[in-house]
Amino acid sequence: MRLLGGKPLVAWAIEAARGARRLARLVVSSDDPEVLDVARSYDPRLALERPAEISGDESPAIDYVRHALAESEGMGQGPFDAIVILQPSSPFTLSTDIDATVDLLDSSGADSAVSVMHLDHAVHPFKMKVLVGNRLLPYLEDERGRMAAHELPDIYVRNCSVYATRRNSVERGQMIGDDCRGYVMPRERSLDINEELDLLFAEFLLSRKGPG
16 A cells, blocks of 8 residues: 555555456455555455455465455456466556466466566675675685676576466465466566565656666
8 A cells, every 4th residue: 555656555466457358257366444444445346355364474375265265256257367466565567467477377388477687796696795704605616716797597487477377276375386387578577575674765766768
């Protein structure tokens, strides 16, 4: 419910989803009345009240996905052959990012497709260290003199924006299947808001006429 650019974070996710051409049905799953009210302000059919027993901080995503499927199909919608998760903590996700991730899932025949971003060389795994006492040692392997970005292999990380998974993977209890493909998003659209500093940076990006 935190505001970014004058609207709640959940509204950013709803608007991106509503603009995507590859999504047949949208629900906003939450146990929070305020979040559900925002969803209803767009369309009363969007709001899906999530049971308390699957709404804890450590509740796995698979639980609310299964609940959303059961509720939607129980009302005669679907059946659905794939599921997409969009998170309000990634407000700069575009409708085209959603469609491209679903297109990748469709064209590849993979179990899942997720959005990723290129990892900056400053946090490259080969540069990570551990401290033993005050001695700095390699965490994974020695850098072997590889200091510049062009000397390191390209590394990607999930950016938490879009997760698309086939129904049969969900039925096996997997939100990310064994065969997973990556859709690359630029860093300026890959901001994942987890703490106050992230929100401040998002506001800065908007003040610079928005991301990407």
